[in-house]
Amino acid sequence: MIVTGLMTGTSADALDVALVDFSVIRGEDGDELVMDLLDHGEVPFPSDLGRDLLRLLELGSVPLSLVADVDSRLGVLSADAVQGILDANRVDCDLVVSHGQTVQHLLSDGVVRGTLQVGQPAWIAERTGCPVLSDVRARDVAAGGQGAPLASMLDSLLFADASEATAAVNLGGIANITVLSPGSPPVAYDTGPANALIDVMARRITGDPRGIDRDGALAGRGRVVEPLLEDLLAEPYYRQPAPKSTGKELFHAGHLDRALASRPGLDPHDVIATVTRLTALTVAAECHRHGVTRAVVSGGGTHNPALMTELRRALGDGVVLEPIDSTGLPGDAKEAALMALLGWLTWHGLPATVASCTGASRATPAGRLTPGRRPLILPEPRPHLPHRLRVTTRPEPSTSVEGDL
Ligand SMILES: Nc1ncnc2c1ncn2[C@@H]1O[C@H](COP(=O)(O)OP(=O)(O)O)[C@@H](O)[C@H]1O
Ligand SMILES: [Mg+2]
Structure with a gap:
């Protein structure tokens, strides 16, 4: 068919x-x-x-x-x-x-x-x-x-034979995770933003209404602002129990601006570096929560080396990070x-x-x-x-x- x-x-x-x-x-x-x-x-x-x-x-x-x-x-x-x-x-x-x-x-x-x-x-x-x-x-x-996330059906069939706790993570505008642990029913939910806030900042810096942080170049020029990161991590969604889903209704420019309001004058490159780390930390936290030892990633965020470097670091040595392409499914084709x-x-x-x-x-x-x-x-x-x-x-x-x- x-x-x-x-x-x-x-x-x-x-x-x-x-x-x-x-x-x-x-x-x-x-x-x-x-x-x-x-x-x-x-x-x-x-x-x-x-x-x-x-x-x-x-x-x-x-x-x-x-x-x-x-x-x-x-x-x-x-x-x-x-x-x-x-x-x-x-x-x-x-x-x-x-x-x-x-x-x-x-x-x-x-x-x-x-x-x-x-x-x-x-x-x-x-x-x-x-x-x-x-x-x-x-x-x-x-x-x-x-x-949502509907990807859980594909992930549970694709990783049906996984012998270790595996997370399938899609880094679109929003990030979603499916956790497949041998002997347990799969769990899946949106973890928070993947590219949504990165895109907001990329558009502000470049002035292009549809711009992106191509190849992570903008984040590469900034440094993480720890207090801003902490404010962003205080968002209650991250602590809400699964099942849960989210979208741009929550993670939009206004969400970021609320955290920026008390910190005028920040270098936008530092802000984009911070939201890039925010994505990495919130995704990695959910992998750690489920004792995952393998994270298989897909989606546009995998093309952002700054994000992938942050994610690798946040996951640490105990988690192998690999593109979903290793299963035969090209990451950019996963959702279609x-x-x-x-x-x-x-x-x-x-x-x-x-x-x-x-x-x-x-x-x-x-x-x-x-x-x-x-x-x-x-x-x-x-x-x-x-x-x-x-x-x-x-x-x-x-x-x-x-x-x-
Ligand atoms: N070369 C690249 N460098 C940096 N970011 C990229 C690159 N290619 C795609 N992206 C990011 O991926 C996003 C699109 O990812 P995609 O998986 O299509 O998301 P969605 O499912 O939300 O449409 C873009 O908005 C951009 O943030
Ligand atoms: Mg897309």
Whole structure:
């Protein structure tokens, strides 16, 4: 079954696309799901759409007309991205899974009251003729869960055979962790910011509204301000028990500015060095909390050497830090491949969430289906979850969708 997964996270930097061919291999100890990554890449957002996405994410209130407009424009871009990767690989796909852009993840007292993603799937179904699964978080929320982190399903299958306590950590705008300890149910939650506050400072320093601390150069020019770090670490979210999730509703520019208010005149390079260490410390603390000896990282933050150096130091000698690429899954493709996996599971009548991770009362399928050109015909449900996931890639994965759409 060929599935295209689409993801755009809280950084709103680009649309990630993964084209995956799933097959099941029967083994003596259960089914192995093989995820053959045919292609992956990212489609940068045109500057006007990127700017409007950030307005939706970062401003307290925006006109409803902007929400409706971005919903359609992201739907159109998503449709083009899917058609582009299918054409480049000369294949058809059986299902598209589109996460869309989370514009609200509403929390009160640690309970998720609602979660809203935009990126109208009708455009994808109409353009490509493929059925589309979208709104993949809401069902888990309806079952009492956080609707996040969804990566826990992929992580628990990918590291099903881990013989040591392993943390899968994704460093997007927000950082999330899945802890897999032999003999214990998996645990997963958002640890706090990964790049969210780093991006805020990078934008202030460079004056570029979509700038990043490319290769950690800005943090490399600053020194950590300990009292500021302590103030930031006092944020109660870090001490809240799991399951828990967060977003830019909490970790935005205003969060940083509250801590900066009592310290005027700090060198912005020192501030970016401080928030870089904040990410490293808060991620490492959660690895230590669970006695992890191996941390497997993915996401855009892995491209920031300043952050990776801080993280290695914060983890200490007792924890091996490695990129998720060592499992065969390229780190930049993880979240789009995750979407494809959630689609495969839901299509086959299987749960797409891990209730112990999201805090839901039960594991549920994900999302809702928009029919493609043909009526929806679902296959016979599978009786069991696969026991593990194996990722295979083509010898030279092409990045055919990058930038040419
Ligand atoms: N070369 C790089 N140097 C430093 N930071 C980078 C680099 N590439 C990506 N990033 C960081 O990664 C972020 C995007 O990560 P990503 O995993 O796509 O997050 P999300 O899932 O939130 O979209 C960017 O906003 C930036 O902070
Ligand atoms: Mg991204």
